[in-house]
Amino acid sequence: MHKEALDLLDNLSGEDKRIVDKFFREVYRQEREHYWSITKLFYHAMYIPMFLQIAQKYYPEQVYIDTHSGPGLAKIGGSDRDVILGSPLLALRWPKIIAENVKQFRKIEKGFTRLYYIDKDPRRISVLKRLSGEPANVNLSVGDANLLLPKIDVPGNAIVYLFVDPYGSLESQLGYEALKTFVAGKRVDLMINVLAPNIAQGLSSIRNKNTLLARIEKLFGEAFCDNRLCEKLGITQPLCNPGPKKASHILRAYWCTLKRLGYRKYSILPVKFKGTILYYMVLAVKGSGKWIDGYKEFIHLHAPKDYKTLKNLWLEATGRLASLSRFLEQ
């Protein structure tokens, strides 16, 4: 998979290379070793085969939606060659790679029946268009995911894997209305990057009560700060009053919101770096979610705890488990 990413990178036109470089500079400006992208993409890559294997048995259509797709390549380290497939291309190419390499997943070769990619940056979507090769089952759109997600028309016999990976700013988040409208009446497994520390910081900086309430309503829905509802949901009022907020308030608000939208099971995977929580990957399912338990256990038991091992898996370095597909065979 690393080789595929490098091939794509090496064949980019000059203009596309500039767009990708700019994306890398914007997304990965703080750390030389990009621990946060490597981990979220690891969780994503591990969920895809498990989702497809079970979903294919029960649903004729398996749909993938990436609301904040980026251009299709991600950077996982300081070197120019530390590049891997980003979330949208993982969803497109990884099932075939696994099926060819891991016996127990050989039936998922065809991958998702339809894929939808959204990004508000037209240049990133145009690079992704070229990198994906634009097969007939791939749909790309430019715009705010809050406006575009509710418009996606998913067939009634489908199950959806929705991957939401925004920036940390409040503007970038997928809000309540879009999520509510989209998931209503559908079977949607949701993997969302909850950048709780950033969101808490963003909300803490709002001094005006009405502005704060409008922001919270956008994120977590109408009447979220209604006293009785807060009490029922176990949300402490500080979230709705100007002042400092904690990441734990935000995480709780997300889970309450998901419960209101019909989600019954969830798994929270905190991503830490040097003892600090950077974000939480939250996986939520509406059904009894038998496979979420298997997934949780797999991650808990097998996910490498150290950054170096994880990076080596992605970069297909030598070793006993020399690649992510070998890793899945465990």
Ligand SMILES: C[S@@+](CC[C@H](N)C(=O)[O-])C[C@H]1O[C@@H](n2cnc3c(N)ncnc32)[C@H](O)[C@@H]1O
């Ligand atoms: C963290 S990056 C996504 C990385 C991608 N998941 C990957 O694996 O490479 C976030 C992306 O979201 C896009 N974005 C930000 N706000 C958005 C919005 N409201 N709607 C759609 N896309 C948005 C940005 O242009 C950026 O490409």
